[in-house]
Amino acid sequence: MVAYILRRLGLAVITIWAITVVTFIILQLPPGDFVDAYVSQAAAMGTSISAAEAEALRHAYGLDQPLIVQYFKWLWHIVQGDFGQSFEYGRPVTEVIGDRLWLTIVLSLGAIVVTWGLALPIGIYSAVRQYSIGDYIFTFIGFIGLALPNFLLALIIMYLGLRLFNVSVGGLFSSDFALAPWSLAKVWDLTKHLPVPMLILALAGTAQLVRIMRANLLDELRRPYVVTARARGLPERQVVMKYPVRAALNPFASTIGYLLPYTVSGSVIISVVLSLPTVGPLLLHSLLSQDELLSSTIILMLGILTVVGTLISDLLLMWIDPRIRLGALK
Amino acid sequence: MSATTAENRVAVATQRQLIWWRFRKHKLALISGVIVALFYFVSLFADTIAYTEPFDSQASRSYIPPQPIHWFDANGHFHPTVYALKGKRDLRTFKLTYAPDASEPRDVVLFGRGYEYRLFGLFPTNIHLLGVSNGKPQDALFLLGTDQLGRDVFSRLMLATRTSLSIGLVGVVMSLVLGVLLGGISGLYGGLVDVVIQRVIEILRSIPTIPLWLGLAAAVPASWTPQQVYFSITLIISLIGWTELARVVRGRFLALREEDFITAAELCGASRMRIIFKHMVPSFLSHIIAAVSLALPAMIISETTLSFLGLGLRPPAISWGVMLQDAQNLETLALAPWLLFAAVPVIVVILAFNFLGDGLRDAADPYG
Numbered sequence: 001m002v003a004y005i006l007r008r009l010g011l012a013v014i015t016i017w018a019i020t021v022v023t024f025i026i027l028q029l030p031p032g033d034f035v036d037a038y039v040s041q042a043a044a045m046g047t048s049i050s051a052a053e054a055e056a057l058r059h060a061y062g063l064d065q066p067l068i069v070q071y072f073k074w075l076w077h078i079v080q081g082d083f084g085q086s087f088e089y090g091r092p093v094t095e096v097i098g099d100r101l102w103l104t105i106v107l108s109l110g111a112i113v114v115t116w117g118l119a120l121p122i123g124i125y126s127a128v129r130q131y132s133i134g135d136y137i138f139t140f141i142g143f144i145g146l147a148l149p150n151f152l153l154a155l156i157i158m159y160l161g162l163r164l165f166n167v168s169v170g171g172l173f174s175s176d177f178a179l180a181p182w183s184l185a186k187v188w189d190l191t192k193h194l195p196v197p198m199l200i201l202a203l204a205g206t207a208q209l210v211r212i213m214r215a216n217l218l219d220e221l222r223r224p225y226v227v228t229a230r231a232r233g234l235p236e237r238q239v240v241m242k243y244p245v246r247a248a249l250n251p252f253a254s255t256i257g258y259l260l261p262y263t264v265s266g267s268v269i270i271s272v273v274l275s276l277p278t279v280g281p282l283l284l285h286s287l288l289s290q291d292e293l294l295s296s297t298i299i300l301m302l303g304i305l306t307v308v309g310t311l312i313s314d315l316l317l318m319w320i321d322p323r324i325r326l327g328a329l330k
Numbered sequence: 331m332s333a334t335t336a337e338n339r340v341a342v343a344t345q346r347q348l349i350w351w352r353f354r355k356h357k358l359a360l361i362s363g364v365i366v367a368l369f370y371f372v373s374l375f376a377d378t379i380a381y382t383e384p385f386d387s388q389a390s391r392s393y394i395p396p397q398p399i400h401w402f403d404a405n406g407h408f409h410p411t412v413y414a415l416k417g418k419r420d421l422r423t424f425k426l427t428y429a430p431d432a433s434e435p436r437d438v439v440l441f442g443r444g445y446e447y448r449l450f451g452l453f454p455t456n457i458h459l460l461g462v463s464n465g466k467p468q469d470a471l472f473l474l475g476t477d478q479l480g481r482d483v484f485s486r487l488m489l490a491t492r493t494s495l496s497i498g499l500v501g502v503v504m505s506l507v508l509g510v511l512l513g514g515i516s517g518l519y520g521g522l523v524d525v526v527i528q529r530v531i532e533i534l535r536s537i538p539t540i541p542l543w544l545g546l547a548a549a550v551p552a553s554w555t556p557q558q559v560y561f562s563i564t565l566i567i568s569l570i571g572w573t574e575l576a577r578v579v580r581g582r583f584l585a586l587r588e589e590d591f592i593t594a595a596e597l598c599g600a601s602r603m604r605i606i607f608k609h610m611v612p613s614f615l616s617h618i619i620a621a622v623s624l625a626l627p628a629m630i631i632s633e634t635t636l637s638f639l640g641l642g643l644r645p646p647a648i649s650w651g652v653m654l655q656d657a658q659n660l661e662t663l664a665l666a667p668w669l670l671f672a673a674v675p676v677i678v679v680i681l682a683f684n685f686l687g688d689g690l691r692d693a694a695d696p697y698g
Contacts (some may be wrong), residue, residue: 015533022542029549149631149681151638152654152673159663159670258535267539269635273658283541284639287548295548299541306538 004318012311023070027296035063035162038087061093067111070098078300084293088286093297097279101301103172103190104278107271108195108263109309111201115259116252118206123213127221127248130214138210145207150266152275156250172197172276201266205259212255213248220244250321256313261306268302349616352693359689362682370681371494377447380485382459382468384648386445389481390417391449393666394428397472399438410438412470413463436470437463437634475668477656486648487672492505493649495563495679498629501624504568505629508576516576518606524580531573539570543632547641556647563642567632578621582614616694624687627680634676645695 034328035057040048049057058064065073073182079274083093148156172193173186218228221244229239279298285297341347354360371534372379394415403409412429420427442461450455463472474483516527546566550559586592595605630650636642637651638658652673656662657669 013533015536018533019537023545025544026542028551029546030551034517092361093687143684144677146684147627147677149676149680151635152676155654155657155663155670159667162660162664163667259517261538262535264538268538268540268544271638272639283544284641287544287641290548295545299545302541303537307536310536312409323458323640 001318005315006313008311016304019300019307020075023300024074024295025302026299027074027292028067030292031291046072061306063188068073083297086286086291086294086305088289088294089155089289096294097282097298097301099212100277100282101305103276103281104264104267104302105195105305106190107172107194107201107276107278107314108260108267109204110198111263111267112259115196115205115209115263118202119209119213120233120252122206123210123248124217124245125212126210127217130218141208142210145203147268148204149267150204152202153203154197154270157200158274195269197276200270200274201263202265205262206286209252209255211260213252216248216250217244220248233287256317257310260309261293264302264306312323336651342446350509350691351695355450358457358685358691359692362685365682366681366686367427369491369495369675369682372488373495374450375459376488376492376551378449378457379459380537381442381460381471382393382482382485384489385447385484385646386468386480387479387481388468389480390426391415391468391476392426392478393473394476394480394673396475396668397430397470397668399473403420406436408517411435414470415472433451434470438471439463446632448661473562474671477666477669478662483488483668483671486653487650490648490650490672491675493643493647494630494633494651494676497560497567497633497643497649500545500561500572501564501568502626502631504565505572505625506622506670508568508572510579511650513576514583514606517580519586527576528580531576534570538634543570544635549637556643559643560647563633563636567629567636570680571629575618575621575625578617583610584648585675586610586613587636616690620687620690620694623683623690627683630676630683631679643664646681 035054038057042049063070081094085091086093086096089096101139122138126138129135145153172190174189174193198255221240223244226239226244227242229243230236267278267285269278271278272284275281279302283298285293286298288293343351370687381651394417397412397415400411400413400441401408405450410437411528413432414433414434414436415428421424439461441457441459442463443456444458444461446454446456460471471484472484476482476489477486512527516524543566546569547563550562554562595609600608600684633642633649634651634654637644637649639654640652641654643649653669653672654676657666657672662669
């Protein structure tokens with residue numbers, strides 16, 4: 001068990017390290033560096049910066065050193081929690097991101113809870129009532145969910161919301177609360193706005209999970225032990241819920257490993273379409289305006305959060321599922 | 331046919347026949363296969379099916395709603411006609427409104443003349459599937475309306491189909507090469523190489539892809555030509571997509587390694603290359619094809635998403651994502667909802683690929 005935990009921890013650390021490398025590469029990829037951008041901005045403001053001054057700036061920021069040195073310097077700053085200044089906003093990156101990161105986490109976790117909450121009953125229903133009308137309807141919705149890219153679904157729902165109900169489904173806060181400090185009323189306002197984006201975000205994952213759950217449960221229901229339980233006169237509810245469902249539950253826990261990155265990815269896109277105050281629109285904006293320290297910090301934070309989330313879920317899974325716990329013992 | 335002849339037929343059938351028989355039973359997959367073929371047919375003849383030059387913009391044709399074809403004339407005879415449109419600016423809202431001008435009927439003809447293009451990029455011609463009698467479809471034929479710049483949505487959609495489908499295809503080929511190579515090495519050699527490759531895949535799968543893609547795509551310089559952007563975007567998309575294919579290939583290699591016929595070939599002294607290409611590849615080719623048709627929709631979604639966000643293909647390139655970008659905000663959607671029509675082929679082709687892939691996956695192992 002300890003070996004299993006250590007293995008997972010080790011993999012998480014390596015993954016986070018890989019993410020820092022990739023982020024640093026993304027940071028370096030666009031032509032020109034931070035000083036170039038600064039010089040051109042100064043030129044646009046009317047002041048000119050000489051080549052010598054630019055060189056001095058490069059030296060001061062360590063931009064004239066080899067990439068590998070720059071990488072470790074950058075890493076060192078980040079480990080200390082110093083993510084640098086946003087070029088565009090002129091404020092520390094962490095300050096610009098602010099609440100947005102938490103809202104992203106709330107939205108993504110909420111979507112995963114919705115995914116599970118919907119996929120479990122629907123999956124059981126579809127398997128127990130195989131080929132019923134309900135099963136066909138859910139299968140149909142599921143395929144639509146799989147085929148519709150997140151952003152299209154958000155776009156269509158936004159359009160229908162406007163057309164049919166004349167309501168705008170964008171945003172996470174009413175205009176009264178958008179800039180207000182946190183209060184109970186603001187939290188309540190957020191809770192009212194969250195369900196639509198959560199559902200949009202959860203649909204594709206739910207569709208996939210329902211298919212897996214349905215297939216697994218169908219396999220289990222054909223097993224002899226189910227026939228035995230039924231022959232012994234157990235109530236149908238118990239026959240289904242007590243053993244086959246439990247056995248079929250495995251993918252629910254094991255899919256979180258990819259469900260979480262998938263959901264976080266999706267949240268970025270639908271936030272842009274629905275203009276939600278998460279890190280999504282900020283990331284897109286910073287990428288388009290080449291505010292590289294801001295964009296790389298967001299990419300890094302999303303990556304690390306996902307890895308940590310997956311790690312926690314893995315450990316929880318081990319605690320819940322004796323097969324992993326005992327399998328790891330061997 | 332009696333039971334025994336049917337059994338005999340199965341007994342002597344080649345593997346290809348068995349796969350086809352199994353696949354044929356999956357009606358939805360069969361229909362999806364036809365739809366996918368139709369889509370590729372459209373992308374092959376995109377210029378011919380389009381009737382108006384896709385870059386031909388004209389402010390006086392801005393946001394024309396889709397115009398129907400009038401199939402029958404006043405006497406009830408079959409006589410497809412369209413009318414030239416008269417634009418009038420509402421002096422209060424400054425919005426252009428259009429009314430068909432019944433005094434100027436134009437016949438809709440098959441294989442009419444239109445703008446000049448090169449069929450397959452080779453043969454210069456001006457024949458299009460649809461045309462109007464006076465050879466100027468840009469004034470009268472608006473099957474799906476026009477966008478803000480007055481460009482015909484239907485014609486653009488045909489060319490977008492070509493771009494989006496080919497990006498999916500090129501991307502899938504790239505990730506297939508990576509996947510087969512790394513998955514094959516992983517499954518064939520095992521040991522430390524296998525462990526390293528598996529860990530790399532695990533790491534790649536645990537990173538949220540969209541932020542990464544966005545970051546990479548944003549690094550594509552603005553000065554690049556559409557072709558360069560096209561290939562860099564395809565490369566970025568395939569960089570992440572190969573992991574699933576590698577997993578399938580590795581799994582097949584591992585399973586086949588234990589098979590008796592492989593051991594027999596080894597004992598007969600067949601070389602490693604011969605074993606791989608003569609014995610192993612034919613027996614898992616069908617699985618690869620199934621995996622590819624399941625990977626393609628993901629590629630198409632990725633391109634569409636990136637372009638939609640403004641970080642993928644850029645105008646003047648036309649793809650589904652680029653077209654949907656025009657429909658991004660609510661004001662446009664309220665004004666010109668037909669721009670959202672570009673979503674329909676996306677949904678249809680992705681569904682079709684999914685069903686086709688499911689059917690192929692079931693048929694890939696006809697002995698089960």
